[in-house]
Amino acid sequence: xxxxxxxxxxxxxxxxxxxxxxxxxxxxxxxxxxxxxxxxxxxxxxxxxxxxxxxxxxxxxxxxxxxxxxxxxxxxxxxxxxxxxxxxxxxxxxxxxxxxxxxxxxxxxxxxxxxxxxxxxxxxxxxxxxxxxxxxxxxxxxxxxxxxxxxxxxxxxxxxxxxxxxxxxxxxxxxxxxxxxxxxxxxxxxxxxxxxxxxxxxxxxxxxxxxxxxxxxxxxxxxxxxxxxxxxxxxxxxxxxxxxxxxxxxxxxxxxxxxxxxxxxxxxxxxxxxxxxxxxxxxxxxxxxxxxxxxxxxxxxxxxxxxxxxxxxxxxxxxxxxxxxxxxxxxxxxxxxxxxxxxx
DNA sequence: AACGCGGGGCG
DNA sequence: CGCCCAGCGTT
Numbered sequence: 001x002x003x004x005x006x007x008x009x010x011x012x013x014x015x016x017x018x019x020x021x022x023x024x025x026x027x028x029x030x031x032x033x034x035x036x037x038x039x040x041x042x043x044x045x046x047x048x049x050x051x052x053x054x055x056x057x058x059x060x061x062x063x064x065x066x067x068x069x070x071x072x073x074x075x076x077x078x079x080x081x082x083x084x085x086x087x088x089x090x091x092x093x094x095x096x097x098x099x100x101x102x103x104x105x106x107x108x109x110x111x112x113x114x115x116x117x118x119x120x121x122x123x124x125x126x127x128x129x130x131x132x133x134x135x136x137x138x139x140x141x142x143x144x145x146x147x148x149x150x151x152x153x154x155x156x157x158x159x160x161x162x163x164x165x166x167x168x169x170x171x172x173x174x175x176x177x178x179x180x181x182x183x184x185x186x187x188x189x190x191x192x193x194x195x196x197x198x199x200x201x202x203x204x205x206x207x208x209x210x211x212x213x214x215x216x217x218x219x220x221x222x223x224x225x226x227x228x229x230x231x232x233x234x235x236x237x238x239x240x241x242x243x244x245x246x247x248x249x250x251x252x253x254x255x256x257x258x259x260x261x262x263x264x265x266x267x268x269x270x271x272x273x274x275x276x277x278x279x280x281x282x283x284x285x286x287x288x289x290x291x292x293x294x295x296x297x298x299x300x301x302x303x304x305x306x307x308x309x310x311x312x313x314x315x316x317x318x319x320x321x322x323x324x325x326x327x328x329x330x331x332x333x334x335x336x337x338x339x340x341x342x343x344x
Numbered sequence: 345a346a347c348g349c350g351g352g353g354c355g
Numbered sequence: 356c357g358c359c360c361a362g363c364g365t366t
Contacts, residue, residue, distance in 0.1 A: 034361065037360090038362045038363070039350085039351095039362050039363090040350085040352090040360065041359090041361090043352090044352060044353085076350090077351080078351045079349060079351085080350080081364080082362090085364095107363095108363070108364090109363085111363090112362060112363090113361085130361040130362075131360060132360090132361065169361095177361080184355090208358085209358095211358085211359095212347095213357085236348095237350095238349090239349095273350055274348090274349075274350070274351085275348070275349080276348090309351065346365100346366085347364105349362105349364095352359105353358100354359090
């Protein structure tokens with residue numbers, strides 16, 4: 001196995017990736033990067049990394065912020081529980097613990113993130129197994145569906161003695177991210193191709209995970225007034241963020257009745273999540289909150305609240321419709337720009 | 345072990 | 356379109 005490690009380390013020295021958090025020493029900044037990278041491509045994480053750290057440069061700054069401010073900084077990055085967990089974590093500890101075992105106890109840190117922070121920030125000899133490492137090891141050892149436990153043991157056994165553990169973890173991840181790609185890997189460029197047991201059929205290792213994408217028919221109700229749009233705090237999906245009322249399409253008539261409005265159809269919006277395909281009918285109605293005094297204060301400028309992308313699409317659609325009708329749009333208009341309304 | 349949870353880029 | 360991404364928490 002020494003040959004394996006030497007070949008990879010030599011390759012890494014010649015092909016380093018330049019990333020904003022590469023070489024970072026501050027454990028907090030490493031943590032933010034690793035949490036952002038959970039199920040998120042590096043290219044997508046980078047702008048959020050800068051924005052979040054500019055807003056909350058230290059654990060203390062994060063601790064003293066409100067959850068809503070934190071979610072606002074996270075807006076657009078997805079998997080918003082990550083932001084919630086980071087905020088909660090900041091309340092729980094004065095400083096980040098320095099061991100894998102302690103890090104693993106923190107909210108939002110699982111085996112991968114705890115290992116990444118422990119090795120990168122504190123030099124602990126612990127292997128970090130992410131999707132890249134899973135794929136690399138599955139191919140090297142020709143494993144179609146390796147258990148997480150097995151992968152951790154394999155990765156742990158590969159940690160070189162003389163090398164900084166954090167560096168080594170990045171070596172494997174970099175190989176997976178740039179050479180050992182999910183589809184059409186560059187085996188001819190791979191430093192460990194001669195040792196790879198799965199080289200003959202890389203598409204077979206690891207095997208595909210089955211997924212079940214279901215469709216959902218929803219409706220959104222955009223109630224707008226001079227002071228803004230009626231927003232509520234969302235629960236369940238997008239919990240903690242804000243949005244207009246969103247519900248199964250078949251509940252439309254009931255919800256319309258309960259609000260006492262007479263809405264018009266403003267078009268349709270599609271939004272895809274990993275496991276869901278959402279088709280949202282957008283309805284708009286003028287509203288001043290009459291007959292619902294407690295709701296009146298919920299008429300706000302959506303630009304001030306953390307919104308999921310889906311809600312941005314819904315508002316944009318509503319706005320385009322209103323503009324097309326020659327109706328003065330709500331304050332949100334300037335923030336996002338108006339696309340022409342396209343019927344159907 | 346299976347599922348819910350965003351958003352985006354690629355072939 | 357389907358696939359997958361520097362995963363985690365819950366059941």
